[in-house]
Amino acid sequence: MAELGYRLIRDEILERISRGEWAPGSLLPAEADLAKEYDCARGTVNRALQSLAEEGIIERKRRAGTRVKALPARKAKFEIPIIRLDVESTGAVYKPKVILRRKTLAPAAIVKSMRLRAGTRALHLQTMHLASGRPYAFEDRWVNLKAVPDILNAPLDEISANEWLVRYAPYSSGEVSFSAASASEREASMLQTPIGSALFAVDRMTWLGEVYITFMKLYYKPGYKMRTNI
Amino acid sequence: MAELGYRLIRDEILERISRGEWAPGSLLPAEADLAKEYDCARGTVNRALQSLAEEGIIERKRRAGTRVKALPARKAKFEIPIIRLDVESTGAVYKPKVILRRKTLAPAAIVKSMRLRAGTRALHLQTMHLASGRPYAFEDRWVNLKAVPDILNAPLDEISANEWLVRYAPYSSGEVSFSAASASEREASMLQTPIGSALFAVDRMTWLGEVYITFMKLYYKPGYKMRTNI
DNA sequence: CAGTGGTCTAGACCACCAG
DNA sequence: TGGTGGTCTAGACCACTGA
Known part of the structure; x- marks a missing residue:
């Protein structure tokens, strides 16, 4: 299942979370496994997951793996207006x-x-x-x-x-x-x-x-x- | 000048901008040149610059290069509070x-x-x-x-x-x-x-x-x- | 201890677009 | 059209930390 761009992988993972495939608090597969599933390099999955982590959707810890946040606090970005x-x-x-x-x-x-x-x-x-x-x-x-x-x-x-x-x-x-x-x-x-x-x-x-x-x-x-x- | 981590490169570039080495509106060196200067791979510089672009400090365009934003609109991130x-x-x-x-x-x-x-x-x-x-x-x-x-x-x-x-x-x-x-x-x-x-x-x-x-x-x-x- | 994510590397191809 | 950033790859080493 070759994809184009880490953004697509990020969006697909986000959708799988939305659909409930991975509930809040639960563990996602390791990067290596997702890479195999999406048939891409681990680095690509890493970028996708880091992006989701920045948005506050998931939490990542070495050794402990990647979890969907129990209380997903979505972050809003405001431009300080001129x-x-x-x-x-x-x-x-x-x-x-x-x-x-x-x-x-x-x-x-x-x-x-x-x-x-x-x-x-x-x-x-x-x-x-x-x-x-x-x-x-x-x-x-x-x-x-x-x-x-x-x-x-x-x-x-x-x-x-x-x-x-x-x-x-x-x-x-x-x-x-x-x-x-x-x-x-x-x-x-x-x-x-x-x-x-x-x-x-x-x-x-x-x-x-x-x-x-x-x-x-x-x-x-x-x-x-x-x-x-x- | 080997550095540890793209964050250090990002911070250093940010400081050089703050000090006025690159004024608002001006062009930064190409990724390849910065990579040579910091003695690291281009990918590392790329991550550093992408991070600054996300914060609204610089603007990047293919072929046109990387510029310090003329009116740097710093972005504020708010957590939508629970x-x-x-x-x-x-x-x-x-x-x-x-x-x-x-x-x-x-x-x-x-x-x-x-x-x-x-x-x-x-x-x-x-x-x-x-x-x-x-x-x-x-x-x-x-x-x-x-x-x-x-x-x-x-x-x-x-x-x-x-x-x-x-x-x-x-x-x-x-x-x-x-x-x-x-x-x-x-x-x-x-x-x-x-x-x-x-x-x-x-x-x-x-x-x-x-x-x-x-x-x-x-x-x-x-x-x-x-x-x-x- | 062993498995996870964090990061770097060197190279590659491509999309874009200003000159 | 050539130089730029965007992205992928395959591999590597390391820091961290749970079992």
Whole structure:
């Protein structure tokens, strides 16, 4: 039964799991046996199974073999969105508008979470992301000037701080969290929505090596949804 | 420069990108050249680069070569959470409580999105997810009884519908979306929070092949955050 | 201890597509 | 059309760990 591509083998194995041939918790045949069955090299089966393991469908251990996960937690992949592309994909015209841009002492909470030295000055930015002139999202951001001093010279009304940072320090790691927030007076007036509206909020902190770069809070206009497939 | 493992090569290449050796948009050396540089087989470099491509760091095209993405959209992976495990990881005791369980005509919106036949009866379930007796999340779900008739016999006060479905039809595909919602009277009373509170909401629809299985809306108690790393 | 998955190798063929 | 990445192969050695 010669197949074309490890993807086909992966899909076929996935279907056999779906049909119940291998129940959650049970053991799959060894790679060598599957290779014989599919008449291919073991390496091909290995790639197929590694792919399923990455998706969270199966668990693999040396010597113990490959098992269907007892509680298959399917993993969803989200692209951390670049707002400009998000907006433009709806056909609207994107424009960032800087509301506040001030070099100032960072408040205690920011100093702590970004591990700055006490008394450090940081760049505080507030930006409205506009879609064809209408509010799309409101961003509140702190930037560590020790890490990226050049941002002071960036034309942030043409390119958003997010995109600027992505170009300057592109491959930092970070933490992201999603939540719901009630619009305070500030967010409400920015997004032109009543106080107390439910807003989808994204928090993001990024760093490069040991150096914290930026902390950002983003509030989307009411009705925003973040979608993906599993 | 013999390395141990394609992961090391991947990390090293990532670091070279971070340091700016290859800027966003620029071309990386061909696999064969990198293999020579790292003194390993091309297959090893290939695995390293495929891994970076999956993470959204680079783009690869036959003949055109490998480029650092111009706008590196780092991908975040979220595990679609199983609420019981979520709750238990906080040290609380999980308990699902069925509020409503009724075989009934599906409303038009559900019929349409689940592609049921008009006049089909479906199972309507409302479940409170409790953490040590306190409200954690409220779930509103429709189940296609043609797809999983056996759910009528499931002990849904012991195992949540979600987990039951995961065991019965574990490897369906689906769509997920995250949003913020204002608590209606129903959600507010369920979650013991004021009407209008901002709730983190998850919509999920799953199917197996051509058959739609279930549509679910989940409202978390105020303050819930969904976290991940990038 | 022995069987499993993890990984590397050297070579091969092919699909794709930019020059 | 030639150089690129995508993939397969057959074999090998090793790390891990359950019986």
